[in-house]
Amino acid sequence: MTENKIRVDARGMACPGPITELVKAYRNAKNGDIIEVLATDPGFKPDVEAWIKRTGNQLVEFKEEGGTYIAVIKVTAKK
Amino acid sequence: MSKKRVVIIGGGAGGAILANNLPFDEFDVTVVDRSPYHYYWPWLLYVAFKGSRKPMKREIRELLKPGVKFIQSGAHSVDLGNRKVILENGKVLEYDHLVIATGSRPAYDMIEGHRKIVEKYGDYHSSEENARRVWSTINSLKQGTFAIAVGGDPYRCPPSPLEGVFLAEEFFRSRGLRDKVRVVFAVPYPRPYPAEPMNEVVEPILEERGVEYITFFTLDKIDEERKVAISMEGEELKYDALVVIPPHVGTDIKISPEDVLTQDRFIQADKFTNNIKGYDDAFVIGDASAVPVAKTGVTAHLQATVVARRLQGEDARNNGRTNCPFDLGYGLGTFVISDYNNPVVKLPPSRFSHMAKLVFAAAYWDMIKYPELWNPIFDAYFEATEPAKLRRIYV
Known part of the structure; x- marks a missing residue:
C-alpha cells in the first residue's frame, strides 16, 4: 500500500475555517496517509484535538512556527 | 494604442461584474459561457424551502454592458503559456x-448512494429542478426524521446548510407537524457552524428550536434501502428524508500547465491578486479558485473588482472579506463577516439583517448591470461593516 502525504494550506482562512480543509483532505485520504494542515486561525488547535479525539485518527505532531500552526495527522480510523 | 484583449470564461457573478467594470476605450472584452443564462444561485434556498417561483436566471447577454462580446460556447482548453483559449x-x-x-459544481460520485437520494429528495446546490424536489419532499413528509447532512467540502455558501435546517424547522412548525417531524443536522465539523464565533450565534438557536445535530459526521455512504446515512467511522444516521449538501469540484476545462490545478480541479492563485500561480496575465476569480476563502458571490464580486482595478494598472489587493447573508428562519438573519486579518464577527440575529438579505436578492440584477450606481453603495457598505470595526461592538 502506498502512503500519500497530503499538504493543505489554510492560512488566512477565517470562514468557513481551516477545519473544513482538514475534512476535505480526510475524505480523499485512505488509512496510512499523512495529512499536513497549515493554518493561522487561533481556533484551529482545539478543533484538531477534538476532531482527533472523536474520529480516532492519529495526531502525529502539532507545532507553531512564526504564527503558523501545523498539524500532522495520520489517517487510521476509516472503516 | 490598440485595446487590450480580455477573455473572461464564465458569465456568472464574478465574470459579469468584471466585464461590466472594464472601460471600453481601454479593453476589448469577450465573455464566454457554455450556458446562455446567469443564475442567482442563492435563490435555490427559497425554491427549496419556501416554494418560490420567482425567476432566478437571466440571459447573460442581457446583463452585459453594450460593447462586451458574448460567445455562447463552453471552453474546451486553456493554454496559459501561449495565451490561447480553445472553445x-x-x-x-x-x-x-x-x-x-467558471465557478464550482456539485460532484455526486464521492459518496456512495448520493445520486439516488438526490433523485428522490432533491438538493439545493445544483438546479431549480432539484430544489423544487426538496419542496415536494418537505410537503409530503408528515412524520419521521428530516435530515440535512453536509456531504463534504467545499460547497457554495458556508451558511447554506444551516439556512436549510432553519427554514425546514420553520416549515414543519408552521404546518403544525413539529411534534411529528424530527429535524436533524449532520456535519463533519466539531460544531454546527465551522467558524466558532458564528457558531456561538447559531448553536443556541438550534437548541431553542429543538433541532438535533450530530458533529464529526463525515458522510461516507447512503443506504436508501435501509434509510441510513453512514459516516467514515461507521456511525449511522437513520432518516425518512435526507438532503445532502454535495461536495463541489472545480473547473472541467483542460488547462495547461496542469499543475495550476489542485486534485479537485480548483485553480491555484495568489490570494491577494488572484493571479494564477506563475502567470501575471491570467487570473481566476470566485468559486473556481483554490484560494482559502468562502465560496460565495461576495468573494467573486470583490475579487472581480480587484482584478478590474489591477487590469487598469492599480495595485489593488483582496483583503479576504466575506459578507455572507445567513437566514435564521422566522424573519431573522445575520451575516458572516470576516477577512484575512479578522476572525468571524459574532453578529447577533436581527430582522434588519434578514431584510438586507432579501433586499439584496431583489436588487441583484441591477447590481450586476450598473456598477456605476452600485460600486459606491457597496464601497460605503463594506467600509461601514469592516470586521475590525464590528468586532469592537459585538464581542
Missing part, C-alpha cells in the same frame, strides 16, 4: 489577459 465550438481566442470565472 468547444472550435474557435480559438487569443488574449492579452485571461480571467477564469
Whole structure:
C-alpha cells in the first residue's frame, strides 16, 4: 500500500475555517496517509484535538512556527 | 494604442461584474459561457424551502454592458503559456489577459448512494429542478426524521446548510407537524457552524428550536434501502428524508500547465491578486479558485473588482472579506463577516439583517448591470461593516 502525504494550506482562512480543509483532505485520504494542515486561525488547535479525539485518527505532531500552526495527522480510523 | 484583449470564461457573478467594470476605450472584452443564462444561485434556498417561483436566471447577454462580446460556447482548453483559449465550438481566442470565472459544481460520485437520494429528495446546490424536489419532499413528509447532512467540502455558501435546517424547522412548525417531524443536522465539523464565533450565534438557536445535530459526521455512504446515512467511522444516521449538501469540484476545462490545478480541479492563485500561480496575465476569480476563502458571490464580486482595478494598472489587493447573508428562519438573519486579518464577527440575529438579505436578492440584477450606481453603495457598505470595526461592538 502506498502512503500519500497530503499538504493543505489554510492560512488566512477565517470562514468557513481551516477545519473544513482538514475534512476535505480526510475524505480523499485512505488509512496510512499523512495529512499536513497549515493554518493561522487561533481556533484551529482545539478543533484538531477534538476532531482527533472523536474520529480516532492519529495526531502525529502539532507545532507553531512564526504564527503558523501545523498539524500532522495520520489517517487510521476509516472503516 | 490598440485595446487590450480580455477573455473572461464564465458569465456568472464574478465574470459579469468584471466585464461590466472594464472601460471600453481601454479593453476589448469577450465573455464566454457554455450556458446562455446567469443564475442567482442563492435563490435555490427559497425554491427549496419556501416554494418560490420567482425567476432566478437571466440571459447573460442581457446583463452585459453594450460593447462586451458574448460567445455562447463552453471552453474546451486553456493554454496559459501561449495565451490561447480553445472553445468547444472550435474557435480559438487569443488574449492579452485571461480571467477564469467558471465557478464550482456539485460532484455526486464521492459518496456512495448520493445520486439516488438526490433523485428522490432533491438538493439545493445544483438546479431549480432539484430544489423544487426538496419542496415536494418537505410537503409530503408528515412524520419521521428530516435530515440535512453536509456531504463534504467545499460547497457554495458556508451558511447554506444551516439556512436549510432553519427554514425546514420553520416549515414543519408552521404546518403544525413539529411534534411529528424530527429535524436533524449532520456535519463533519466539531460544531454546527465551522467558524466558532458564528457558531456561538447559531448553536443556541438550534437548541431553542429543538433541532438535533450530530458533529464529526463525515458522510461516507447512503443506504436508501435501509434509510441510513453512514459516516467514515461507521456511525449511522437513520432518516425518512435526507438532503445532502454535495461536495463541489472545480473547473472541467483542460488547462495547461496542469499543475495550476489542485486534485479537485480548483485553480491555484495568489490570494491577494488572484493571479494564477506563475502567470501575471491570467487570473481566476470566485468559486473556481483554490484560494482559502468562502465560496460565495461576495468573494467573486470583490475579487472581480480587484482584478478590474489591477487590469487598469492599480495595485489593488483582496483583503479576504466575506459578507455572507445567513437566514435564521422566522424573519431573522445575520451575516458572516470576516477577512484575512479578522476572525468571524459574532453578529447577533436581527430582522434588519434578514431584510438586507432579501433586499439584496431583489436588487441583484441591477447590481450586476450598473456598477456605476452600485460600486459606491457597496464601497460605503463594506467600509461601514469592516470586521475590525464590528468586532469592537459585538464581542
